[in-house]
Amino acid sequence: MAESPRDFDVVLYGATGFTGKLAAEYLLNKYGVDGGLRWAMAGRSLGKLEQVRDELQNGNIPLLTADSDEDASLKAMAEKAKVICTTVGPYALYGSKLVAACASTGTHYCDLTGETQWMRRMIDAHQADAEASGARIVHTCGFDSIPSDLGVLFLQNAMQAKHGVPAQHVKYRVVEAKGEFSGGTVASLINVMEEAVKDKSLRKLLMDPYALNPEGSPTGDDVNDQTGAIYDEDFERWTLPFVMAAINTRVVRRSNALLDQQYGDDFRYDEAMLGPKGMGALKAKIAAGAMTAGTAALAIGPLRAIAKRFLPKPGEGPSQEVRENGFYEILLHGIHPTDRDKDMVAKVTGDMDPGYGSTSKMLAESAVCLAKDELSCGGGFWTPASAMGEVLIARLEKDAGLTFDIVSGN
Ligand SMILES: NC(=O)c1ccc[n+]([C@@H]2O[C@H](COP(=O)([O-])OP(=O)(O)OC[C@H]3O[C@@H](n4cnc5c(N)ncnc54)[C@H](OP(=O)(O)O)[C@@H]3O)[C@@H](O)[C@H]2O)c1
Structure with missing residues (x-):
């Protein structure tokens, strides 16, 4: 037209x-x-x-x-x-x-x-x-899902340029994310929960790792998002569930399909938060359990009602000071399909709180x-x-306070 x-x-x-x-x-x-x-x-x-x-x-x-x-x-x-x-x-x-x-x-x-x-x-x-x-x-x-989606694209383009193949598996790990929720985000999270409680087919969709893929597009071996504590050998740290993984992973997998499987038919992708350095197994398991229980609690009507009373209302959100003192750092580890010595790691950072200043x-x-x-x-x-791919990466680096770098394997 x-x-x-x-x-x-x-x-x-x-x-x-x-x-x-x-x-x-x-x-x-x-x-x-x-x-x-x-x-x-x-x-x-x-x-x-x-x-x-x-x-x-x-x-x-x-x-x-x-x-x-x-x-x-x-x-x-x-x-x-x-x-x-x-x-x-x-x-x-x-x-x-x-x-x-x-x-x-x-x-x-x-x-x-x-x-x-x-x-x-x-x-x-x-x-x-x-x-x-x-x-x-x-x-x-x-914040959902630009650092994930463009971070993977950036890493895969670097992997292709250097080794002529895409990483078969990319692990997105949140090193740090400092900020707070706003009322609108709370309202959205609670609304998803309210819809899911009423509708079984919706619960099934939310559990589908390829929920956003085009009809009939190839799917890989990805499974559900992490719910417990898992030790990650590549980062030598315990990892914890990341609340945005349920959205971001679906978007990244849809990107692979829309980009004609540029990341490969057997591409795998997952997201988690890195536990602090020195965190042991017991603390990691307790922390992961508490996070999972917190999310599960929102499925219970009376607890949702209490959460609504105490969390920020629509129109409210973090102060200017919180936004300006906020930041985030994410590492994406790309695993070479045949030679682990050729793995590459990308870093994405933002200069303000993830949810509002940077978003x-x-x-x-x-x-x-x-x-x-x-x-x-x-x-x-x-x-x-x-x-928008690389064109948007350039804009975000130039004007929006984001950085995209290869920090290992270059
Ligand atoms: N993905 C991310 O990283 C991220 C980050 C931040 C926010 N969000 C999402 O962005 C959305 C907004 O968040 P927020 O914190 O900015 O929310 P908010 O402060 O509650 O703002 C909502 C806006 O929607 C308007 N609105 C509500 N009902 C309307 C209607 N019937 N017709 C026209 N306008 C209407 C409101 O207008 P009035 O002022 O007239 O009420 C207001 O401008 C939420 O869905 C949140 O989840 C996502």
Whole structure:
């Protein structure tokens, strides 16, 4: 479909929320309002948008209103934008009509969802429309799942360049991640749990390591995510379950399928957190048990209700000090298929807290990348690696405080 002229390169929907405001602040500081990027803030309440604009001290930022439940207002907003960048979540509650509007109007789209069940529903419902309209739809453009998805791509490209083969197995290990949850994220986690408690087929989907793979694509030997403590010989440390693995691993495996099995048909991928140096078996097992029990507790209605009372409410999140003092460091160990002396290790770091400071920058740069960069993919549901790949890595390194390096085997 020929591209129609659009008023804006990027419309940031949800600019009144916690993460949306951070993304707006980043876009303003980085791109201004009268420069090369034409962008607008959008939300359901004009009054609240005006308040955010006042806080940002720039009366020139254009404002648009649309309610997540009104098809006509969403379509009108989508038709004005090259890219809709949305932080309106939980996405399973408030995001479906917007995806439909973007897929049908040929509007590119990125978000911060980590809701696997919802992504599956959106792919199945709108892939054909997105292919026909040319809309590139990219979920998971925050801490889940950009460091995982682009980290694996980066490591595999280095492995190919050096040894002519992809790593057969990549282990993603969180060395450190300092930050806190926001109310919107808590609401999303609880909503997944509420849906799963009611629906057996959904529980089955969430347990499927290839839950996001295209229908009929090859699957490898990956099994379920780590739930206990496991000693990792390559890192010489105990490892613990990582809460985001359930999302990130599905995204990385979908990337392999969308990249024509570039990582191999027998590619394996897993994620875990490294226990602190010196952590022994007993402490590791106790810590892993406590983490698993904490997640399992959310499946129990009354405990969920208590969690809702004490955890941050929608609109609330970590302070500026917490965000600025936050950071993360991740190691990805790639195992050479035949010669362990040729293993390679990549490191990915971020300069702010993973969930908000860094996430808002990753999301904003994903939107700008979709709007401005030459990308080879057509319309459809993509992952960060399969849609934007190395182009986005370059942007994130240049402007968003991320680093990608090969630290061993180079
Ligand atoms: N993947 C990651 O790494 C990551 C990191 C951070 C956040 N997230 C996700 O991002 C989402 C937002 O998080 P947050 O902490 O920013 O949440 P938040 O502060 O609660 O913000 C939610 C936004 O959605 C808007 N909204 C709610 N209902 C709406 C409706 N019916 N129509 C239009 N807009 C509506 C709110 O508008 P009002 O101001 O008018 O209420 C607000 O702008 C969550 O789903 C969270 O899980 C993901």
